[in-house]
Amino acid sequence: MSDGLVELLCRPVTEAAIGLLGWRLQSGEGSATTEVVLTEVEAYGGASDPASHAYRGKTNRNASMFLEAGALYVYRSCGIHWCANAVVGPVGEGAAVLLRAGKPTKGRTVMESRRGRQDHLADGPGKLCQAMSIDGTHDGTSLVDGPIRLVPPDGRADGFVTASPRIGISRATDRLWRFSLGSTDS
DNA sequence: CTATGGATTCGCT
DNA sequence: GCGAATCCATAGA
Numbered sequence: 001m002s003d004g005l006v007e008l009l010c011r012p013v014t015e016a017a018i019g020l021l022g023w024r025l026q027s028g029e030g031s032a033t034t035e036v037v038l039t040e041v042e043a044y045g046g047a048s049d050p051a052s053h054a055y056r057g058k059t060n061r062n063a064s065m066f067l068e069a070g071a072l073y074v075y076r077s078c079g080i081h082w083c084a085n086a087v088v089g090p091v092g093e094g095a096a097v098l099l100r101a102g103k104p105t106k107g108r109t110v111m112e113s114r115r116g117r118q119d120h121l122a123d124g125p126g127k128l129c130q131a132m133s134i135d136g137t138h139d140g141t142s143l144v145d146g147p148i149r150l151v152p153p154d155g156r157a158d159g160f161v162t163a164s165p166r167i168g169i170s171r172a173t174d175r176l177w178r179f180s181l182g183s184t185d186s
Numbered sequence: 187c188t189a190t191g192g193a194t195t196c197g198c199t
Numbered sequence: 200g201c202g203a204a205t206c207c208a209t210a211g212a
Contacts (some may be wrong), residue, residue, distance in 0.1 A: 005211030044191070051193075061208055077194050085193090098193060126194050168193050190212085199200090 003142065005150050009069035009088045013095040014177060016088045017043035018161055020097055021181040022153040024105065025084075027132040034110050034132055036102030036122050037153075042166050043177040044085070046094030050171040054094030064140040066094050072148055074129070074139040079127025084134050086143055086150065100125050100167075100178070 008019045026035045046050040051074065053062040064073040065087060073085040073096050085096035102122045104111055111121045111131040122128040129135070134148060143150040163176040 044193075053193075056209080059208070075193080076206060078192060078204080080204065081194050083193060100193085120195095124194070166193075170192090187212090190209090192207100194204105196203090198202095 004152055006070045009086060009097075010073070011088075013043045013045055013088045013097065016086075017041045017097045017177065018179050020086065020150075021161060021179060024098065024151045024153065025102055025128075025132060026106075026149045026151055027134065027147065028107065028110070032107065032110055033106035035105045036075075036128065036132065037105055038102050039103035039181045040123075041179050042098040042100055043088075043155055043179070044096050044098060046089075046105060049095075050176075051166065051169040051173075051175075052094065052096075054096075059093065062094075065096050066092050067140060070142055070144045070150075072134075072141050072143050072146065073133060074136055077126060082129035082135055083125040084129050084132070084138075092154070097124070098125060099128060101180075102128055128159070 009016050020041050021038055021039050024035050028034050044056045054065050058066050067087050068091045069088055075083055075086050077083050084099045088095040088097055104121050112118055112166040115121055115131055122131040138148050159182045162180045162182055164178045165173045166178045
């Protein structure tokens with residue numbers, strides 16, 4: 001059932017990140033429903049990951065990162081764009097999976113309208129949030145039962161998983177914790 | 187209290 | 200390919 005998500009997110013952060021590939025991120029309702037298939041994620045550990053916001057401990061800003069698995073952690077990058085993370089592990093762990101990019105499957109027109117563009121609707125963390133209409137008000141909400149939902153892949157995920165260095169950070173770049181899903185259908 | 191940096195994106199050359 | 204735009208929390212004195 002819906003507990004599949006929580007079970008997945010209770011596994012080690014790298015496995016959870018890989019497992020999340022192919023899942024569908026859903027937001028909105030009715031005609032405004034938007035849905036993307038996750039094609040790119042990044043794993044972020046807790047205190048042992050220098051690149052993680054949770055590295056220096058729990059703060060007001062990243063408090064949601066320390067919630068239980070299945071919570072949504074939204075933060076602001078460079079004060080302009082929003083980035084969405086799925087919290088991983090037990091309460092207090094501080095691990096999360098950054099949802100970097102996705103492929104629009106539903107509500108594409110709505111996304112185009114929100115983004116004001118026809119291309120690159122959700123191929124970046126900030127773009128993904130804008131396309132899905134995720135902002136600070138969704139910080140700390142549940143991905144199982146909330147405005148932003150994560151639902152299992154319909155069938156088996158086609159394609160292959162590629163591991164590569166994380167992007168946009170200055171520390172621990174040697175960890176191949178960025179996972180992208182190469183689809184067989186392009 | 188003031189200074190600095192960040193998991194980004196967009197536009198121009 | 201490179202630089203600018205922009206908000207807030209943390210660190211230091």
